[in-house]
Amino acid sequence: MSLIDTAKQVFSPAPSPQRPRQRPDDVVELYHGHAVKRLIELRRKSTDLRALAMLPGEELNALMRRRTAVKNRRTEVAGRRPIQVDALAEIDAELALIESNIAELQQIKADRDQAANCVTQLVKGCEDYGLDHLLTCAVSLHTIKAPSFLKGENEATALARVRNEINDINADISDVKAAPLPSAEAKQKARDHVSGLIEAGRIDVSGLLRRSGGGVQWPTVYGHREIDIQPVLAFICSDQIIAKLESEIDLLADDERALSDAQCATKLKVLLAKRLELERDEEELYRMAESKGFAVSRRPDADIRAVLGLASTMPAPR
Missing domain, CATH: 1.10.287 (Helix Hairpins)
Structure with missing residues (x-):
């Protein structure tokens, strides 16, 4: 998800x-x-x-x-x-x-x-x-409220202002989604990745201990005879690989902009809530502006909950 x-x-x-x-x-x-x-x-x-x-x-x-x-x-x-x-x-x-x-x-x-x-x-x-x-699930309706106007605004200019604010919110959402992970989380992912390879790369030497003989059994790519090199390297020198990956992460990391998954989800929750409220104002302003003869148009990607007046507790559109 x-x-x-x-x-x-x-x-x-x-x-x-x-x-x-x-x-x-x-x-x-x-x-x-x-x-x-x-x-x-x-x-x-x-x-x-x-x-x-x-x-x-x-x-x-x-x-x-x-x-x-x-x-x-x-x-x-x-x-x-x-x-x-x-x-x-x-x-x-x-x-x-x-x-x-x-x-x-x-x-x-x-x-x-x-x-x-x-x-x-x-x-x-x-x-x-x-x-x-x-x-x-049952339908739950939102209580329709009249939008607020700034001094000197009519329905059309208020609609344009609200749509600009929605655009700003969408830009903020894009920024949050594009924010990198903190280097500490990236390093943990690197360690988990290498750890997951170690067991798959384990070299079987049990044959060397049998009197009847036997050789070293190298991990192979599934269905092939070739050695699966990545797990083998992780098994042999995991510490060096992790150190190198962490060094590369340090070179690329931008911890000033970084957000953890939890921080990202929290910011998105706030922005999505604010956008929905703005879209509710947008819907009412559009209806008012159209009824007064202003040349206004709808926005095809508007939130259905705002368009139909559904409660915020209803699921977000897919």
Whole structure:
């Protein structure tokens, strides 16, 4: 189990178990309260955005057909003699306008596709969460609270601020996960590794003590006749190997940045808890900003517990 999984377990103790439920026809049946309402809203939003993303398609096709016709007309006019400069300039201006309109519609479609994909991913995340966790544990809801605003903020600027704070937390989480182990722990791992090799590298000399004769039995690689050299070296000179490994560890260690497994898990627990609270604010600010007409979008990797308003004691998403 990874350190992040360990921290999530500490942060999200298992809810009270219940008898396993049968998989329902619709995952929404696994939820209750405001979580049901929010999942249904997400599904409806996904459908609406998909339909909206399709709208520019017909207009784009019409513009492309028109562009082809204008290009053909330009080729025909360019072949006339004498050269009709004014007519060509007029056609070029028409082509430039068409290209501009195509680019604008393509950007609109791309933005709508991205927004639809974000919501679709969240819907799938909610459904997967239900199947992963709610067949075996009861749903517990979080009490929805209004987010706080800084002076001069509106819903959109507050949302942007909170998302920046989430990004900062994610950077801190990455730093913690990337922190090296203390040299003392690394050295203990080295000693344990060498100790584990010693018995496998033990050279059997019992044959030399038998009157009937016998030779030295060297450890071999499984299924082969070759001597398994690493265990043999550990058996013969474990102290020297350990000393050399510890010397190499001293050269590479960065104990100022190092964290033990316990320290890492503790830091991750605090950061994950803070991030979830920020994501709860993010969800409420997004809903408020959208209702007031701000051009805001969802984040597809948001914590499902924040999106649906589930309790922090519920398991973290996988």
